[in-house]
Each structure stands twice: as structure tokens, then as C-alpha cells.
Amino acid sequence: MSTVMIELEKVTKIYGQGDKRVVALADVSLQIKKGEIFGIIGLSGAGKSTLIRCINKLEEPQAGTIRLAGQEITNLQGKELRAARRKIGMIFQHFNLLSSRTVFRNVAFPLEISGVKPKEREERVRSLLDLVGLADKINAYPSELSGGQKQRVGIARALASNPEVLLCDEATSALDPDTTKSILRLLQDVNRRFGLTIVLITHQMEVIKEICDTVAVIDDGRIVEQGSVVELFARPRSAAARRFMKGVLHTEIPPEIQERMSAEGPRQQHGKTVRISFIGGMAGQPIISSVIRRFQVDVNILYANLDFIKNMPFGSLIVEITGDEANVARALADLTAQGLKLEVLAGVGPDS
Amino acid sequence: MWAQILNATIETVYMVGVALVLSALFGIPLGILLVITGPRHIKPLPVIHRSLSVVINVGRSLPFIILLVAIIPFTRWLVGTSIGTTGAIVPLTVSAIPFMARVVETALLEVDWGVIEAAQAMGASTQQIITKVLIPEAIPGLVLGVTMVAVSLISYSAMAGAVGGGGLGDLAIRYGYQRFRGDIMLITVLVLVAMVQSIQSFGGWLASRLNHR
Numbered sequence: 001m002s003t004v005m006i007e008l009e010k011v012t013k014i015y016g017q018g019d020k021r022v023v024a025l026a027d028v029s030l031q032i033k034k035g036e037i038f039g040i041i042g043l044s045g046a047g048k049s050t051l052i053r054c055i056n057k058l059e060e061p062q063a064g065t066i067r068l069a070g071q072e073i074t075n076l077q078g079k080e081l082r083a084a085r086r087k088i089g090m091i092f093q094h095f096n097l098l099s100s101r102t103v104f105r106n107v108a109f110p111l112e113i114s115g116v117k118p119k120e121r122e123e124r125v126r127s128l129l130d131l132v133g134l135a136d137k138i139n140a141y142p143s144e145l146s147g148g149q150k151q152r153v154g155i156a157r158a159l160a161s162n163p164e165v166l167l168c169d170e171a172t173s174a175l176d177p178d179t180t181k182s183i184l185r186l187l188q189d190v191n192r193r194f195g196l197t198i199v200l201i202t203h204q205m206e207v208i209k210e211i212c213d214t215v216a217v218i219d220d221g222r223i224v225e226q227g228s229v230v231e232l233f234a235r236p237r238s239a240a241a242r243r244f245m246k247g248v249l250h251t252e253i254p255p256e257i258q259e260r261m262s263a264e265g266p267r268q269q270h271g272k273t274v275r276i277s278f279i280g281g282m283a284g285q286p287i288i289s290s291v292i293r294r295f296q297v298d299v300n301i302l303y304a305n306l307d308f309i310k311n312m313p314f315g316s317l318i319v320e321i322t323g324d325e326a327n328v329a330r331a332l333a334d335l336t337a338q339g340l341k342l343e344v345l346a347g348v349g350p351d352s
Numbered sequence: 353m354w355a356q357i358l359n360a361t362i363e364t365v366y367m368v369g370v371a372l373v374l375s376a377l378f379g380i381p382l383g384i385l386l387v388i389t390g391p392r393h394i395k396p397l398p399v400i401h402r403s404l405s406v407v408i409n410v411g412r413s414l415p416f417i418i419l420l421v422a423i424i425p426f427t428r429w430l431v432g433t434s435i436g437t438t439g440a441i442v443p444l445t446v447s448a449i450p451f452m453a454r455v456v457e458t459a460l461l462e463v464d465w466g467v468i469e470a471a472q473a474m475g476a477s478t479q480q481i482i483t484k485v486l487i488p489e490a491i492p493g494l495v496l497g498v499t500m501v502a503v504s505l506i507s508y509s510a511m512a513g514a515v516g517g518g519g520l521g522d523l524a525i526r527y528g529y530q531r532f533r534g535d536i537m538l539i540t541v542l543v544l545v546a547m548v549q550s551i552q553s554f555g556g557w558l559a560s561r562l563n564h565r
Contacts, residue, residue, distance in 0.1 A: 157474075
């Protein structure tokens, strides 16, 4: 699990010249481990698409090196480049299936171009279509399939040549939420089954949250943050990461509660409205009831949310803590001491 | 009269048929070359692309009737005569090649770039992309394009008749017009209309059958 599969070193890609010069990637360095699902998130125009396309040299960077399983991709040409590309599967936002070919012949395409014998081809295609659950569509044309089915064909085609790496270029962006989930599950399945290294780019934090092990946040051609997904959700350091998080984790205070807070304020003299964020094992402990018991305060839960990031519970609570001023302060100190992230949203008291 | 009309029809079919096959033989590869050497395509070669484009434009800008007489020496050198149906096939082919090349270009540029890129990502060579992606994906457009060239060739072949090329056009001019035979004029026109109609419907039918988009 710990050997490096893909390594980018100071990769720079510039489009255009003079006034129209756009820096798509600026000194990007990344290490992607073998067998992991590595997500790259960024807004459109942030450079993520350029980044993933550099990995199989669909785009050629001006500077920097990219190594895949120890082999330098950046200086490959012609035949060698084609051979290296056969070890890298790729799926696309708009699927990019050949409309003139049936599902069978689409999946057979990579085998055909690498000279696999027809009989062997047929066996391989059938087993791949079983894997992606489309055995019954073998003779259908892409135009007869739904978006999710097309992407399944895309995945089968990408896996046909037994790649070591699968690149996913916004693979779920054109799909509805349910289909997105099922495609992500399929990707996770092939990741586990074949130990396939998956690199995916997306603008949807949901996708990162659902299946990625490691994430890099790209903003304006630069990697502004990278690390484990759980770590990113717990402690986002960059503004870009926080922006992406908002939509997914519902860390925004719902408008109803905001209204209530501004209309009434805490009902008692020494109350505070606090947001408590927690991650991992804390979710299983009776934190609130213990605080109530030990510090003789009242806790009124205004809002609660629990989510899972790769099976790790993650959530936030908005509570109103009221009682004796010193007790409230002690309660808050205790919660902080337990490793919870506290944020005072409103309230009167010595430190408000 | 009917024997003359039948004979002229056969001559037209022969001229158009041979010119169509020959122009496809030269025009389709030229069209492919024109597309793939273009900027940002699979084999960018600016010099070849630009020169090819200029030559094709020159060919396209010459009115057929001018080309017909202008290349008489070439025609005579190539097939030994500049008159008759064989003499007409040369200028017909020469004028249809650049037309064919442009038609092929249009059809190939319609192919979704994403599909070409997917093939590149899978490690396909330039030749494999041409034969397994570009052409099969463009087939419906190519069929419609060839149909269009065939229809133009029929109308050009009537002009070739004016310089002794034979065929329906020749018959219509010599009998229908110069000898005031309204009946022959009418029948030739009807035969030409029927020919164009059937080629167009056949081409349209075939293109839609081959279209899986």
C-alpha cells in the first residue's frame, strides 16, 4: 500500500502566449500511492483536468516530470508512449464511447488495438461486462443506453487491458445522484478487487467523501492542500477546501436557527449558543448528557447532523448551553479538552 | 429515339460512376490527410495542411466549364482523347476530387473529439485512429457527402456533353435544344430528375441505416 504509483514533480503547464498566457498548472508535485483512491478537487478552470490529462500525456507539460510505476512518462514518444498508455485506463465525463460500435465492440476496442486474438478478446469482454453488470446489453449501441450504463461500458473498456492505474476525468459529473453513487460503488469495488490505483478529479465533494482515501485541493493551478480525506474534513486549512466543504457537511447554520438566534438570543442571562464539531470515535460517547450531569447546565439541541466519511462518523451539533456563568464556561472548557471543535455563535458572558 | 435516350443514360451513368469512384479514391485520402494534419488534430503538420488547403481551394474555385477546356492537353495526354465519355471522365474526376476532399473533411470534423482522445488514451496509433475511429464514426456523414458529390457529378456531366462528352446533357443540347425536339428535352430532364432523386434517397436511406448515434 505504501509504494508510490504515480509521482508528479514540479509539473508546470502554460496555455497560450503573451497576453493570453494562462498558467494551468504551477509547480504541481504529488505522490499517489499504489492501490489508493486519490481525489483531486477543484473548481472548473482550477487546472484539475489538465493535471489528470498530463498523467497519460494527453497534455504535455512544459516543465516537470511525471513518473508512473517508476517509468518517466513525460519524455515518452510514439510507440513507447502508446505502450505506456495501454497500462493506464481512463474514463470520461461524457463517456466517449464509439457510437458506431456495439457495447461488445467498444469494450473490445483496446484489446483490438493491442493485438489480442479474437477468441481471447471475446472471453475478456464477456467477463468485464459481467463485472460491470451489463451482460445483457452486449449487442446494444451506446445510444440505447442510459448515462450510468454508458459509464459502466466506459469502465469495462478502461479495465480491458488490465491497467495498473485508472484515471477518472469528472466521471460522475454528468450523472444524477443515485447513478453517481452506483458508479462510485463500482469504482470502489474494482479498486479493492484488483488493487487498482484510481485517480479521480471532480468538483463534487460528495465524490471525495464517498470513496477517496487521499485528496488534493487544487486552486488556480496550485495544490493548496493535500492529505487524507478524514484529515481534510476534520481540519481544512485552505479557503478553497472550506468552500467545498460547506455544501457537503451542512456546517452552515440552517436559516431557521439563525433567525431564532437573532430574534430571541439565549433565553437566560448566561447562555451561549455553540457549534460542536466531532469526528470519529467521539460520536459514540454520551458527551452531552455527561456535561449536563457534571456541570449542572441545561443543553438545548437546536440542530444536529451526522455524516460518514469513509465509514468514519463526522458531524456537528448546534446547542444552547444555559446555566450559571462559571458552569457554562467550565462545560465549554471540558468539551474542548475532549478534543471537540467548539465555535461560539452567540451568547452573553465574560468572553462574548 | 428511345434507343438514343437509353444509350445516353448509360453514358451518363458510366461517366458519373467512373468519375465518382476515381474521385473517392483520391478525394477520401486527401480529405483524411487534410483533417489529421490540421492544427490540434492527431498529426499536426502545418505546411502540408496549408498547401493542401490552397490546392483544394484552387480546384474548387474553377468553374467546371473552364476547367473542362483548360485541362484538355492533360486529358489528351492521360487518356489519348479529349472528346467522348472517356475524355469527359478526366475533367469530371479532376473537379470532383477537391469537392470530395472538402466533403470528407466536413464529415470527419463532425467526429466527437472526445472519442478520438479516448482512443489516444488507450494507446491507439494514428493509423488505428483513422481506420477504427475516424472513418467508422463518420460513416453516415461520408455517405451523405458522397451522395452530394454524385449529384453534382450528374449536373457536371451534362456540361461535359456540351463539348462532345456524350450522355444525357449532350442529347438534350443537340436534339432537344438545337433541333427543337421538345419531347427529347422533356424526357432527358425527367430521366435526370429521376436519377438525382434515386441517388439522393438511396444515400439518405443508407446514411440513416448506418447511423447509430
